[in-house]
Amino acid sequence: MSHTSSETTWMPTGTTGLIFNEPLLWEQGAEGRCGMSVPESDVLMSPLDSELVGDGPDWPNLSELDVVRHFTRLSQWNFGVDSNMYPLGSCTMKYNPKINERQAALPGFAGSHPLLPESLSQGALKLLYDLERYLAEVTGLPAISLQPAAGSHGELTGMLIFAAYHKAQGKPRHKVLIPDTAHGTNPASAALCGFKSIPLASGEDGILTPEMVDELMDEDTAGIMITNPNTLGLFENNIKEVAEVIHAKGGLIYGDGANMNAVMGIVNMADVGVDVLHLNLHKTFSTPHGGGGPGAGPVCVTEALRPFLPVPRVVKEGDTYRWDEDYPQSVGKVHAFYGNFGVLVRAYSYVLSMGPFLKKASQLAVLNANYIKESLKEVFHLPFDRVCMHECVFTDKYQEQHKVATLDMAKRLMDYGFHPPTVYFPLVVHGAIMIEPTESENKETLDRFIAAMRAIAEEAREHPDLLHQAPRNPKLGRLDETLAARKPCLCG
Amino acid sequence: MRYLPHTSEDIAQMLALVGAESIDQLFEDIPANCRREGELDLPAPLTEWDLNTHMDGLADTMGAAPRYKVYIGAGSYDHFIPEISRQLLLRSEIFTAYTPYQPEISQGTLQTIYEYQTLVTRLLGMDVTNASMYDGASALAEALLMSIRVTKRKKVVVSKAIHPLYRQVVATYFAPTDFEVVELPFGADGRTDLSAVGDLSEIAGVAVQSPNFFGCIEDLKQIGETIHSDKKTLFVVGFSEPLAYGLLKNPGSQGADIACGEGQSFGIPRSFGGPGLGMFSAKQKYVRNMPGRLVGKTVDVDGKSGFVLTLSTREQHIRRERATSNICSNQGLCATASVMYMAALGGTCVRGLAQLNHDKAEYLKAGLKGAGFEVPFAAASFNEFVVKAPAGFAARRDALLEKRIVAGLPIASYYPELADHYLFCATETASKSDMDLLVKEVSA
Structure with a gap:
């Protein structure tokens, strides 16, 4: 998938690869397996009063590799700061140093x-x-x-x-x-x-x-x-x-x-x-x-x-x-x-x-946010046009005429390989899109993000259905949150 | 600085686009009388290698297992942690993700938490479990506040055999409210004495802990039946050692309306007391009064099964001041560690491990008895127990620190009436030979 934006032809960061389906924990396993060493007892067994003893939890029995594969596969369905830019406003998703x-x-x-x-x-x-x-x-x-x-x-x-x-x-x-x-x-x-x-x-x-x-x-x-x-x-x-x-x-x-x-x-x-x-x-x-x-x-x-x-x-x-x-x-x-x-x-x-570089971190966080604000304010409505701090807030006002809402653009951003910004917050701004890049992102990543946002603004005009149907690259499409709340299923 | 990627050329280009001459100019909107002068007075940055040396130096001063043999539980237990959980938790798609607000790219977190909710629900015999609270103490405070919301009554009752630090947190949460907290005494056998509970029709909830702070297993069935003689009063069962329910009858089967406690035992390092894991479960009919996040099952546009955060109209970001709680960030990664642990251990092995914990503690209890300690409480205990020490033990305990043995926890500061009493804990990590050595050392 490649997209043409007004300036360059480029490959979006997001793509699809081989990931695995994985059942729930209790849909697998067999009696007789155990994924952990339990030490042999070196003391006498001392039985508890049978009145106190219950049946024990109905947990599945898995091998160590079953558990490793399970959580490795689940992790691949997730997006983290280490995957790509995570501009979730008010959440400051900066790099988490390994050390x-x-x-x-x-x-x-x-x-x-x-x-x-x-x-x-x-x-x-x-x-x-x-x-x-x-x-x-x-x-x-x-x-x-x-x-x-x-x-x-x-x-x-x-x-x-x-x-x-x-x-x-x-x-x-x-x-x-x-x-x-x-x-x-x-x-x-x-x-x-x-x-x-x-x-x-x-x-x-x-x-x-x-x-x-x-x-x-x-x-x-x-x-x-x-x-x-x-x-x-x-x-x-x-x-x-x-x-x-x-x-x-x-x-x-x-x-x-x-x-x-x-x-x-x-x-x-x-x-x-x-x-x-x-x-x-x-x-x-x-x-x-x-x-x-x-x-x-x-x-x-x-x-x-x-x-x-x-x-x-x-x-x-x-x-x-x-x-x-x-x-x-x-x-x-x-x-x-x-x-x-x-x-x-x-x-x-x-x-x-x-050390004292913490100040530099704040300075660069503010520079990054202003860079995004200035780069996108032609294509997205900016309710407060002044120098911003570490995040900037746009709205979907320019896209409303194409029947495209903030949520559609957020979901489309996933197809381009970015985590969406915070959306619909703060509540006082209708259709808010709150972008916080943090100081961790370099200029090239910011440029790719800006290009993705511009491409989405263009799609909103030319192919709004692409946005209504987004996302298509993740493992699942849009989820039915109303159903989840109406018929709560909170336990398997 | 390796975490800051900007070259001076990047900065110049970005400033040009923004229309500012310098970074300082971006802050000129802040009134001059609000800006501070000069640089932060912090130590000069350390390289990775110097940082490691510095941190090693601090960590080396600690009396930590396995170098030290620490026979203390009291809400923080020494259990083996499988290597897989340490390595899987470092999958950075898991640990560098935020709360799963965008479900399409958070299915890993969401399914994991759904599985956590389910395995904890099965452990405790309840109907529904939330995505976690901060720790066992705040979970208990929130459970008592929930009982007040459910019953519209203003008084709660807590057993004195509940962890004293948990009760302190409850007192903090209740101090600015006009709700009343009343304490119940414990009896001669170390279990809660319910006879002084008073008029149940005034009471929103009664909380006990089992195993309680003394390690004693409460008679939950009897307590539950008494409490439920009033149709509205909620029975809250707390715990600090969830492994006990690998063996014991679970709270749900004994009539608990809310079961909550500390989950650190399940694959989470003690880490000087945190981060741990507040487990919080309830009966289905109370789900809309529960605090905290919940993950629920649903389908996507193509009918494929998936998971989302749900019933969020209870929560602060929707309901604001009328929310069931103010909790936002929880202990998600610790919940993840615990579900990995529960999955690796499995339903069969958890019984064996729980039995082993009980047996080790009984062995140590018998050994200490032989060494002149009294066991004041007759009730059955799980993996910790109280002893009354013979004269001169306090000095002996201090001397044993030199030998890298921490012989129990003195509890007189929490219970002045229990002078010379100590709480000992032995889990699967305590070998017979280490316990024999301990007993030998404390023998008069």
Whole structure:
């Protein structure tokens, strides 16, 4: 399959190859097979009371090779960052360095019990302590908890801190302001802490104004949750003034750091008035997303909010490190142990590999996004035409006349060998196409992506059916999501 | 820097197209009073080789298995992990993928999670399992919040024999709400004493853990029957050691409405406590109240069978503040590791492995008894158990660290009434000769 775009004749990155059908696990196997060594017993058997013993799980019995083939074949039906560009907006799908996997798998880390005596945990404690210092330098916020296991877990921790702070002031508050561009996790996290979310429409140019915030802010409002840069890929230029309005009425500023990849080394979050910020280490700090997780969502706060951070905390005394639980105002624990330590090891390894180059990563992420924005704005409608941060948001407005929607273009992009951008988010932009290239992609890859998007825009005019029928190259065509929801089949 | 591909020529060409004179100019839209000056004060970048040396140095300080013999479970267990799972997890199509929002090119992740949901459902004897929670602790907190959503009641009851760190997480999740958490005591045999449960008609859910924190196997059937004397109250069964259900009657068969716990035992390294795996299963009638993602079966345009994320109207990205939970990223790769483990182990071998865990712990229990330790709780246990140590043991335990043996976990900080009590664990990785050595070392 080759396509002609206006400039060049080129081969799309996507093609088809030999992949395998593979049944479900329990549709294969035979009694008598086992895919794992089970040690012979060297002690006496000690039978349990038969009242307690059940039948055991009805799991298939497979050989080791059966299992290897099964998951190898399944992996071939998947698309990862290592396959090709994965410009999923707000998800920062940058390269996940291989060396970080080595570090997390070191027997000293992978084989460590979390409740070891401190004398046998010094390396892990030092790693946690130093990672906190490094993240403090990147965000400008001095006090950090690495415990939250994901971004929304960080948001929850942040909202717990909001609640604990206001309670400590002697006056619990009941509302939180949340802009309409926010991720759905923001209102859901606030609701878990009993806050009512008050939606806030963004202004005409896609950002908040202090006047709008002032209108809604009152003495029963705990504060505001702001994603900055916001989900339109725009910097909230009025953040300082917004923070002044909120602070003047005793509120706090929560910064959703999902988009921190745009501003490392460029904006100090404490200086612009943020009181609590979470980072997504599986976005900005390169840890692999694993098809859904695990992530890590450290929470960074001002000195004034340090007493409220989760426990236990790592403290350093001379050259040794220990756990400290003695913080009476703490919100408590949000994870059974210390969070997703293995993810923190990868992020630490990334920071040590990058050092001050983290700023360069942000600069190049922003350059890449602007390059795509400028290259595509003739063919796709750009609702906010200004310099963007690390992502840009288009719509399907120009394609509507051909009865082609964002979803059709997203699916067609798969045929060209790219993962689609985030689509239909943010909700405030009709038919949104949110593209985040990250700094990892080189110019040639960006050029191929731009050519694919241009070819799709041309197809929308000339051969819209190609788009309606897309994708055709993946193993499966479009899936019936309505059927899945109407007749849920969640277990085989 | 090897992760940054841009040459100065690339940058010049790209800036020309964008219409900017420098990269700094791209940031000029940010008000000057919001921009920071200077460079990040971080250590100079390490080469791959220097990084390896540095990390080896940190990792070498750790008292980790197999160099150390660590007889501690308490929610994090030492089980053999087959090499295939380590290698298959590094298939980068799996580990560098995001949440499967685009099902046509995510069928690998989606079928894997569907298989995970199914094998966990079969293990626990429930009807439906979600795609994972963060860990056993947050799964328990979410289960109790779910019981409140289902029953519209405001009080939950948790056994004191549930992992104390899980109960701390529950307390954190409940602190800003107006819901009440009440604790149930444990009896002299180490199992939950339900007699003080109170008026069930006020209670949304009652949670116990089995095997509980002391390793004791709860009488789930009896507890379930008592709880279900009220038609609405939900019976929540937690666990920190899922391998136990290779042998024991599963929670579903004993009346559980929700079964949730930690899945780390299934092919996931202990890794200093995380990432682990929050398993979360329920009865079918509660599916629309469940937190977390669900993978469901469907067909594509050509009628071919496939999988998608489904019932997402429960979730935060659709329902926002009215969602059943705020969870978005979960522990997908850990769920993947666990389904690989369950598939490799299989229905036959899991029984043998579970029995072996029980036998090893019984052997160690008998050995410690012989060495002057008391076994205070009479209830049957699985692969860990509580002992009361003879005088002078604390100092002996410290001395044994020098010999690379970690002899149990002191639990008095969690249960002040259990001074001098220790929780010991022995799994299939504990050899008879190592346990004999331990017993010899702790003998007075």
